[in-house]
Amino acid sequence: xxxxxxxxxxxxxxxxxxxxxxxxxxxxxxxxxxxxxxxxxxxxxxxxxxxxxxxxxxxxxxxxxxxxxxxxxxxxxxxxxxxxxxxxxxxxxxxxxxxxxxxxxxxxxxxxxxxxxxxxxxxxxxxxxxxxxxxxxxxxxxxxxxxxxxxxxxxxxxxxxxxxxxxxxxxxxxxxxxxxxxxxxxxxxxxxxxxxxxxxxxxxxxxxxxxxxxxxxxxxxxxxxxxxxxxxxxxxxxxxxxxxxxxxxxxxxxxxxxxxxxxxxxxxxxxxxxxxxxxxxxxxxxxxxxxxxxxxxxxxxxxxxxxxxxxxxxxxxxxxxxxxxxxxxxxxxxxxxxxxxxxxxxxxxxxxxxxxxxxxxxxxxxxxxxxxxxxxxxxxxxxxxxxxxxxxxxxxxxxxxxxxxxxxxxxxxxxxxxxxxxxxxxxxxxxxxxxxxxxxxxxxxxxxxxxxxxxxxxxxxxxxxxxxxxxxxxxxxxxxxxxxxxxxxxxxxxxxxxxxxxxxxxxxxxxxxxxxxxxxxxxxxxxxxxxxxxxxxxxxxxxxxxxxxxxxxxxxxxxxxxxxxxxxxxxxxxxxxxxxxxxxxxxxxxxxxxxxxxxxxxxxxxxxxxxxxxxxxxxxxxxxxxxxxxxxxxxxxxxxxxxxxxxxxxxxxxxxxxxxxxxxx
Numbered sequence: 001x002x003x004x005x006x007x008x009x010x011x012x013x014x015x016x017x018x019x020x021x022x023x024x025x026x027x028x029x030x031x032x033x034x035x036x037x038x039x040x041x042x043x044x045x046x047x048x049x050x051x052x053x054x055x056x057x058x059x060x061x062x063x064x065x066x067x068x069x070x071x072x073x074x075x076x077x078x079x080x081x082x083x084x085x086x087x088x089x090x091x092x093x094x095x096x097x098x099x100x101x102x103x104x105x106x107x108x109x110x111x112x113x114x115x116x117x118x119x120x121x122x123x124x125x126x127x128x129x130x131x132x133x134x135x136x137x138x139x140x141x142x143x144x145x146x147x148x149x150x151x152x153x154x155x156x157x158x159x160x161x162x163x164x165x166x167x168x169x170x171x172x173x174x175x176x177x178x179x180x181x182x183x184x185x186x187x188x189x190x191x192x193x194x195x196x197x198x199x200x201x202x203x204x205x206x207x208x209x210x211x212x213x214x215x216x217x218x219x220x221x222x223x224x225x226x227x228x229x230x231x232x233x234x235x236x237x238x239x240x241x242x243x244x245x246x247x248x249x250x251x252x253x254x255x256x257x258x259x260x261x262x263x264x265x266x267x268x269x270x271x272x273x274x275x276x277x278x279x280x281x282x283x284x285x286x287x288x289x290x291x292x293x294x295x296x297x298x299x300x301x302x303x304x305x306x307x308x309x310x311x312x313x314x315x316x317x318x319x320x321x322x323x324x325x326x327x328x329x330x331x332x333x334x335x336x337x338x339x340x341x342x343x344x345x346x347x348x349x350x351x352x353x354x355x356x357x358x359x360x361x362x363x364x365x366x367x368x369x370x371x372x373x374x375x376x377x378x379x380x381x382x383x384x385x386x387x388x389x390x391x392x393x394x395x396x397x398x399x400x401x402x403x404x405x406x407x408x409x410x411x412x413x414x415x416x417x418x419x420x421x422x423x424x425x426x427x428x429x430x431x432x433x434x435x436x437x438x439x440x441x442x443x444x445x446x447x448x449x450x451x452x453x454x455x456x457x458x459x460x461x462x463x464x465x466x467x468x469x470x471x472x473x474x475x476x477x478x479x480x481x482x483x484x485x486x487x488x489x490x491x492x493x494x495x496x497x498x499x500x501x502x503x504x505x506x507x508x509x510x511x512x513x514x515x516x517x518x519x520x521x522x523x524x525x526x527x528x529x530x531x532x533x534x535x536x537x538x539x540x541x542x543x544x545x546x547x548x549x550x551x552x553x554x555x556x557x558x559x560x561x562x563x564x565x566x567x568x569x570x571x572x573x574x575x576x577x578x579x580x581x582x583x584x585x586x587x588x589x590x591x592x593x594x595x596x597x598x599x600x601x602x603x604x605x606x607x608x609x610x611x612x613x614x615x616x617x618x619x620x621x622x623x624x625x626x627x628x629x630x631x632x633x634x635x636x637x638x639x640x641x642x643x644x645x646x647x648x649x650x651x652x653x654x655x656x657x658x659x660x661x662x663x664x665x
Contacts, residue, residue, distance in 0.1 A: 432522065
């Protein structure tokens with residue numbers, strides 16, 4: 001099979017770790033991860049002998065046309081990387097392997113230089129392809145040069161420079177506190193706005209750009225090479241995520257292979273096995289995350305891998321902490337990356353036995369959350385709900401490790417803020433880990449308290465969703481009442497208007513407060529600004545600025561980078577003044593402390609839309625909505641859907657279904 005002439009387009013979302021910062025490094029502790037509406041896109045196209053893309057989409061990308069692979073990122077100044085492929089050895093059985101060699105011109109470019117995330121993603125994808133395809137078929141697949149264009153939605157990067165606002169200065173150096181970009185300004189920017197700086201000078205917003213980019217690149221390249229057959233077939237479709245065919249074509253096995261390969265490339269580029277939640281969100285979407293066993297990648301990283309430099313003996317990116325830069329694999333790469341490798345299953349703290357989201361092992365450990373317990377039974381509350389998505393996973397896929405999906409309940413939304421100060425995340429993590437090592441008993445106690453709060457958040461989100469499915473009328477009425485009152489007054493509201501949903505909302509508000517308190521305590525113990533005083537003051541004031549705001553916090557490792565708030569969205573027929581987000585944004589514009597402004601990025605999928613769509617479809621066809629969601633399960637279980645990717649994770653799209661994508665190619 002020859003490579004496709006049409007572009008292969010794969011996108012992956014960013015992430016926000018609502019709860020589980022630091023704890024998710026240990027598989028004993030889960031984290032609540034929300035994928036974002038902001039996405040990275042990787043477009044793979046075949047070039048002809050003149051260096052032009054045969055689809056004529058990126059025909060302007062002719063520099064370094066002699067390269068087998070040209071990777072370009074048009075949002076940055078002269079960001080182009082050229083790579084050549086070199087096959088060594090006669091057959092795979094005889095130890096043949098493939099090297100990825102960066103061209104000297106791109107390596108020496110002051111605006112490009114080395115790019116470990118791109119280079120190592122290419123290297124591992126091609127070595128995996130050589131193993132799985134065999135030498136002759138692999139040669140056929142790489143016979144024609146390709147151009148890969150990589151772009152990210154605007155919210156991955158601070159747009160302050162575009163608005164002529166200073167970036168990165170301390171508050172004391174900005175006595176007049178210039179305003180941050182507003183939502184209106186951000187909406188006025190064209191998609192994939194050029195940032196006018198080299199890639200090394202960009203200011204990020206903390207949405208996981210490196211993981212989203214790496215994952216979309218791995219998915220697109222594996223699809224182009226025909227390794228991920230379902231992705232490859234779907235990429236020729238002209239439908240976007242809203243079409244069921246696109247989602248249905250993403251098999252669990254394909255997604256798992258993309259996930260495992262992207263985790264390897266991302267860890268190798270970072271020089272360590274990280275927590276992995278950002279790559280997991282980029283593939284699987286919003287979820288309750290538990291870390292995989294680090295050993296599954298450690299063995300591969302110990303063997304070393306390197307991107308070579310044209311005309312030099314040195315290497316661009318070697319994983320020095322994990323061994324020498326060997327260019328010949330000592331074992332099959334696929335053995336570590338295959339979807340059903342049980343080493344990708346996280347360990348449960350309770351018993352030390354393995355578990356996963358699709359098998360019976362989980363229920364034997366005594367340690368799963370409610371969300372994981374439902375997933376172990378093959379039941380998840382996820383989007384989209386439709387009769388076409390209510391089929392159980394095939395027998396060949398039911399034991400493939402994957403996380404338990406967990407989405408925000410209907411009418412709960414997330415607003416993110418870009419705070420113009422920034423933090424050194426590795427420094428924060430190293431301080432916390434050093435304290436944990438020095439004070440293991442204290443750390444164990446504090447981690448246990450934080451874990452209880454984090455699991456309460458996951459359980460509360462799930463309970464609200466189930467409450468909506470059980471009694472939509474009561475749920476909507478309760479949220480309407482709470483949306484008009486500031487959350488500090490919800491206790492009184494729950495007494496005067498008692499309802500299950502109001503009780504759950506009060507519990508979620510309290511849980512968010514507990515998580516913040518635990519993170520502040522962790523920072524104080526480790527002498528690290530996990531929730532700095534200025535950020536704590538801003539979050540408290542933001543929660544009190546508008547009715548309907550449940551709470552918020554500093555995502556991930558904390559610091560000054562960003563904050564999130566969860567709030568109740570108004571009904572569609574409500575006046576604009578009833579929107580908590582608009583009120584919060586006005587408050588941020590007037591804030592006299594840290595320079596803070598909104599991002600447009602929201603949670604990556606909407607259960608409200610999914611449930612409404614299922615209800616409407618059921619009514620049109622004279623069916624009951626419970627039957628639509630799952631026809632074969634009794635009582636409350638009727639209201640669960642079988643696992644489905646939906647639109648919150650990895651996606652396949654066509655160029656013309658992404659606004660502004662064709663214009664930047």
